[in-house]
Amino acid sequence: MDNCLQIANCLSSPNPSQRSLNQLTASDRAVHDWYRFILSFPPHLVRQCLEAFQITPQQRVLDPFSGTGTTLVECKKLGVPCIGTEANPMAQFASQTKLSWQIDAAALLQHAQQIVETVSSDLALFPAEGLHPTLDPEAEKLLFKDAISHRPLHKLLRLLKEVEQRSHPQFYHHERLALAKVAVLASNLRFAPEIGVSRQRKTDAPVLRLWLEAVQIMASDLLQVSPQRRSPSQVYLCDARCLDQLQPGSIDAVITSPPYPNEKDYTRATRLESVLLGFLQNKAELRAVKQQLLRSNSRSIYSQDTDDQWSLGYPEVLQLAQEIERRRQAWGKTSGFSRLYGRATRLYFGGMAKHFASLRPVLKPGALLAYVVGDQASYLRVHIQTGRLLAEIAQSLGYELVDIHLFRTRRASKTEVDLREEVIVLRWRG
Ligand SMILES: C[S@@+](CC[C@H](N)C(=O)[O-])C[C@H]1O[C@@H](n2cnc3c(N)ncnc32)[C@H](O)[C@@H]1O
Known part of the structure; x- marks a missing residue:
C-alpha cells in the first residue's frame, strides 16, 4: 500500500x-x-x-x-x-x-512495606506538622502559595527521609517516583484549565497508604511487563x-x-515534585532549567x-x-x-x-x-x-x-x- x-x-x-x-x-x-x-x-x-x-x-x-x-x-x-x-x-x-524494569517486584514491595511501618510508628509518636524534616526556605519559595497543606507535606517529607535513609540501589528511584505521584495527589493543585491552586484545600491526605498503593501497582506492572524488559532504552x-x-x-x-x-510554563506542571525530590533547590536552578526549554511562553x-x-x-x-x-x-x-x-x-x-x-x-x-x-x-x-x-x-x-x-x-x-x-x-x- x-x-x-x-x-x-x-x-x-x-x-x-x-x-x-x-x-x-x-x-x-x-x-x-x-x-x-x-x-x-x-x-x-x-x-x-x-x-x-x-x-x-x-x-x-x-x-x-x-x-x-x-x-x-x-x-x-x-x-x-x-x-x-x-x-x-x-x-x-x-x-x-519508567523504563527501569530489571527489578525484583516482590522485594520492592517488601522494602516499601518496611518503610511504611517505620514511618507510621514515627508519625504516631510525633504527629505534629512543623517538626523536622522541613523544606529548605529557598526551595519552598519556588512552590505556589498553598500548593500543599502542612500536614500532608510533613508526611511526605518524613517518608522521603526514610526512603533516602534506606536507599536501596534497585528500588530507590521507583520509591521516589511513587512519592512524586503521591505528592500531586495529596496537594491542593489543579491542572485544568490552567495549572494553579484549587480553592478547596486538602488539610490532610493518606500519604502512606497512597504511596504503598502506588508501589504495589509498580510491582504488579513489573511482573506483567517482565518479558519485554531487555529492549534497550535510555533518556x-x-x-x-x-x-x-x-x-x-x-x-x-x-x-x-x-x-x-x-x-504555558512547562516547569509549573512538575514544580511541587521537582522541589520535593531536590531537582529544583532555588531560583537560579529554576532559571537554568527554563533556559534549556523551548520558549513557549x-x-x-x-x-x-x-x-x-x-x-x-x-x-x-x-x-x-x-x-x-x-x-x-x-x-x-x-x-x-x-x-x-x-x-x-x-x-x-x-x-x-x-x-x-x-x-x-x-x-x-x-x-x-x-x-x-x-x-x-x-x-x-x-x-x-x-x-x-x-x-x-x-x-x-x-x-x-x-x-x-x-x-x-x-x-x-x-x-x-x-x-x-x-x-x-x-x-x-x-
Ligand atoms: C508536550 S510535553 C511531552 C509530553 C510527552 N509526550 C508525554 O507523553 O509525557 C513537551 C516536553 O518537552 C520538554 N521540553 C521543552 N523544551 C525542551 C527542549 N529544548 N529539549 C528537550 N525537552 C524539552 C518539556 O519539558 C515537556 O516535558
Missing part, C-alpha cells in the same frame, strides 16, 4: 472531537500510569504511529521531547529500542525510571535543540509531542535568547508575530508579558527550526517522523497554525512532508473555536 495511505489509515479517528481520544485507557495503564502529567499524549497514538511506520524491534525510535515517557514506555512494551531527550530533570527522571537530560550527544545515523523514527506556543524569555534568529527566514512566522503585536496595540494591552507575545512566537518557531536542524545528522536516510502539535490562540486570540508552520520549517531544512493528519479538535476556552491537534508526518531524505 502507498506509504501515505497506510499512515492515514493507521492514524484515522472517526470522531476527532471525542474527549476520550487523548485519554489513557484502562488496558494501557501498566507503567504509563506510574507518573504522568497533563501534557502527556496517549499510548494508543504512539502505537498507531509505530504501526503506520512499520517499526520493528530491529529499529530504534527517538522522542526528543520525551516528557513522562509515553513514546518510550510504549516502544519498550513492544520490544522496540528507544531513546529520549528531555530538558526538565523531573520529567527525565520519571521517564528513565538523556539534554536540550533537543542540540542533539550532539546522540549517535549519528542511529534513528529510524521519531514520535514526539513538542511544546506548543501556548503561554512569555514568562520564560531571557535577554540573551537568540532562537528568534532562526525564524528570520520564515516570513509567515514574522507576519504572525507582527499581527500579535498589532493586536496588542489595538486592544490597548500594556502588560510586560503581552509585550513579549510576538517575540515568544518568533523564539518558539526559531527554536523548533534549530531542533529540526540539530536532528538531521542523527537520522537514518528515509527515517519517518511524527510530531503531534496543536493550533493555538493564546496570544490575543491570534490563530497560530502550529502544525502547518512547523511542516514548512521542516521542509525548508530538507525534510519531506508526508501528511498532516487531524488527530483531534479541542475547544478553545476563550474563543469557543475548535482548534486542530495534528500529527505532522515527515520523512528525512538523508
Whole structure:
C-alpha cells in the first residue's frame, strides 16, 4: 500500500472531537500510569504511529521531547529500542525510571512495606506538622502559595527521609517516583484549565497508604511487563535543540509531542515534585532549567535568547508575530508579558527550526517522523497554525512532508473555536 495511505489509515479517528481520544485507557495503564502529567499524549497514538511506520524491534525510535515517557514506555512494551531527550530533570527522571524494569517486584514491595511501618510508628509518636524534616526556605519559595497543606507535606517529607535513609540501589528511584505521584495527589493543585491552586484545600491526605498503593501497582506492572524488559532504552537530560550527544545515523523514527506556543510554563506542571525530590533547590536552578526549554511562553524569555534568529527566514512566522503585536496595540494591552507575545512566537518557531536542524545528522536516510502539535490562540486570540508552520520549517531544512493528519479538535476556552491537534508526518531524505 502507498506509504501515505497506510499512515492515514493507521492514524484515522472517526470522531476527532471525542474527549476520550487523548485519554489513557484502562488496558494501557501498566507503567504509563506510574507518573504522568497533563501534557502527556496517549499510548494508543504512539502505537498507531509505530504501526503506520512499520517499526520493528530491529529499529530504534527517538522522542526528543520525551516528557513522562509515553513514546518510550510504549516502544519498550513492544520490544522496540528507544531513546529520549528531555530538558526538565523531573520529567527525565520519571521517564528513565519508567523504563527501569530489571527489578525484583516482590522485594520492592517488601522494602516499601518496611518503610511504611517505620514511618507510621514515627508519625504516631510525633504527629505534629512543623517538626523536622522541613523544606529548605529557598526551595519552598519556588512552590505556589498553598500548593500543599502542612500536614500532608510533613508526611511526605518524613517518608522521603526514610526512603533516602534506606536507599536501596534497585528500588530507590521507583520509591521516589511513587512519592512524586503521591505528592500531586495529596496537594491542593489543579491542572485544568490552567495549572494553579484549587480553592478547596486538602488539610490532610493518606500519604502512606497512597504511596504503598502506588508501589504495589509498580510491582504488579513489573511482573506483567517482565518479558519485554531487555529492549534497550535510555533518556538523556539534554536540550533537543542540540542533539550532539546522540549517535549519528542511529534513528529510524521519531514520535514526539513538542511544546506548543501556548503561554504555558512547562516547569509549573512538575514544580511541587521537582522541589520535593531536590531537582529544583532555588531560583537560579529554576532559571537554568527554563533556559534549556523551548520558549513557549512569555514568562520564560531571557535577554540573551537568540532562537528568534532562526525564524528570520520564515516570513509567515514574522507576519504572525507582527499581527500579535498589532493586536496588542489595538486592544490597548500594556502588560510586560503581552509585550513579549510576538517575540515568544518568533523564539518558539526559531527554536523548533534549530531542533529540526540539530536532528538531521542523527537520522537514518528515509527515517519517518511524527510530531503531534496543536493550533493555538493564546496570544490575543491570534490563530497560530502550529502544525502547518512547523511542516514548512521542516521542509525548508530538507525534510519531506508526508501528511498532516487531524488527530483531534479541542475547544478553545476563550474563543469557543475548535482548534486542530495534528500529527505532522515527515520523512528525512538523508
Ligand atoms: C508536550 S510535553 C511531552 C509530553 C510527552 N509526550 C508525554 O507523553 O509525557 C513537551 C516536553 O518537552 C520538554 N521540553 C521543552 N523544551 C525542551 C527542549 N529544548 N529539549 C528537550 N525537552 C524539552 C518539556 O519539558 C515537556 O516535558
